[in-house]
Each structure stands twice: as C-alpha cells, then as structure tokens.
Amino acid sequence: MEFGSVALKTFEARSTHKYVLDKARKKKALICFDPNLRFNLWEDLDELRKTVTKFAEYADVIKVGEDELEFITELKGEQAVKKMFTGNLKILLVTNGGKGAKLYLEDGLKEEHHGYKVKTVDTTGAGDSFFGAFIAGLMENGATAENLLNKGLNFKEILDFACKCGAYTTMSFGAIAAMGNKEKVNKAVK
Numbered sequence: 001m002e003f004g005s006v007a008l009k010t011f012e013a014r015s016t017h018k019y020v021l022d023k024a025r026k027k028k029a030l031i032c033f034d035p036n037l038r039f040n041l042w043e044d045l046d047e048l049r050k051t052v053t054k055f056a057e058y059a060d061v062i063k064v065g066e067d068e069l070e071f072i073t074e075l076k077g078e079q080a081v082k083k084m085f086t087g088n089l090k091i092l093l094v095t096n097g098g099k100g101a102k103l104y105l106e107d108g109l110k111e112e113h114h115g116y117k118v119k120t121v122d123t124t125g126a127g128d129s130f131f132g133a134f135i136a137g138l139m140e141n142g143a144t145a146e147n148l149l150n151k152g153l154n155f156k157e158i159l160d161f162a163c164k165c166g167a168y169t170t171m172s173f174g175a176i177a178a179m180g181n182k183e184k185v186n187k188a189v190k
Helices: 011-026 045-056 066-073 077-084 126-140 155-169 182-188
Strands: 002-004 032-034 061-065 091-095 101-105 110-113
Touching: 011 045, 032 126, 045 066, 061 066, 061 126, 066 077, 066 091, 077 091, 091 126, 091 155, 101 155, 110 155, 126 155, 155 182
Parallel strands: 002 032, 032 061, 061 091
Antiparallel strands: 091 101, 101 110
C-alpha cells in the first residue's frame, strides 16, 4: 500500500487513512509513504509537519527529497535520517533530483546512487516514477513488511533501476505519459 500527504489535508481524509492503515498493518501489508509535500495546499505548515510525522509512523518504506527531510525533521544530515526511524520504518529513501538517491536501512546499512545524466526536459513525475520502480523491485522479489530486511534483497540493484526510471521520466514531457517499461528504460538510460 502506498500513500502520500496530499490526501491527508482534511480531518475526514486523515481518519479514513488511519482506518485503512490500521487494517493494512493488521494484515501485515507492506506500507510505503511518499509525503510529496505540497506547501501551497496547507495554510498551516506546522499542521503539515505534524500530520506527516504522525502518518510516517505507519510506513515500512518512506521516500523523501532532501529538502522534505529537513522540513519534516527540522534537522539536517544524519540527525534528520536518525529522527525518521520511528514507528515501523525499515527503509528510508532520500532523493536529490538528478544527483541520485540514498537508501538507509534501520540497521544503518546505506546504499548511495549518483543518478544518471540524461537530457532533461521536464521533471514532472520523476519522483513518482522512482518510488514506483523501487516498490515494484521490492514486490518482484517477494518483499513483505515482515521479511523486508531479512529477505536478502539486492538493494543496490533495486535502487539503480529506480534511479533509471526517475531519469527516464525526465526525458520527455508529462508524468504518466513519460514513464516507460523495463525494456525502454534499460535501453534509454545507461
């Protein structure tokens, strides 16, 4: 299950998400959260920070941009990363646009990818493509909330393909229309 903060704006939406997330947790579903902060949708940024922090506790996997991480935690660097590991979090992905991404595990293991150099025309949807590819990589390898860290997953390989997908999406206009399948992505991004 994947969700983001855009759908957490109202009390009713938060209540519904809490209900669904509680059920998903009981069923041991893998829960993935992309805060995807949209400051213009919130009148009160403290409320946004508190809401994201509260719902982050449900997630097994979180993807944030470096700037989002600093906003959420009010910290920088390793201190910000450590503060995120509360609740159920097992994997934290921190993206940095065309400069790649870092993957942190709750046990401290870290993978880093420096991204791919491509001719960028539009960054719309790159983060969504990245996160979707990462989640797909987990699912294709049988990852669940219960075995996420002891499954023997090749996080380096999964992160690499996620970075390829993010880069690929920036090579044409739009979000959904710019996303490709494995064959197209692997052929276009090297």
